[in-house]
Amino acid sequence: MGADDQIARLKRDIADQKENIAHGNDPERSWVKGKMNMAEMAKIAGHYATDYANLFKENPVEALLAFTRELHELPKAQRAAAESKAGIVKVRDIKTINAAEPEIPPQYIQIATGQVANATDLNAR
Numbered sequence: 001m002g003a004d005d006q007i008a009r010l011k012r013d014i015a016d017q018k019e020n021i022a023h024g025n026d027p028e029r030s031w032v033k034g035k036m037n038m039a040e041m042a043k044i045a046g047h048y049a050t051d052y053a054n055l056f057k058e059n060p061v062e063a064l065l066a067f068t069r070e071l072h073e074l075p076k077a078q079r080a081a082a083e084s085k086a087g088i089v090k091v092r093d094i095k096t097i098n099a100a101e102p103e104i105p106p107q108y109i110q111i112a113t114g115q116v117a118n119a120t121d122l123n124a125r
Contacts, residue, residue: 013078037087041067044074044082061112068100 042052045066056063067086074082083094 035087037085040086044086045070059113060116065100068097071097 038053039049042049088097
């Protein structure tokens, strides 16, 4: 990503933060703590919300990886705020997202996708 793109992205993030602070008590803008905010995840991943939602339905592993890749592009000081806006606030979830490598070998993606697609006996009722 070029320096101009990073500066533009930071300016958008600053504007978003100012808007969130100004409307922090507005119930229309609030989000339940601990609930994933897909629109915010899409924004961080660089997708439109509807496209990201479709990707999440079709391939949740790839959607999460897209989010994680872009999250790791942010400066460390901004990651926590981005995770919080996306609804990732539980310590275990934060550690998992932060520990994930931005580039995961394709065979691991294939294994994870297979696990998501095929329910185990633990899930069956």
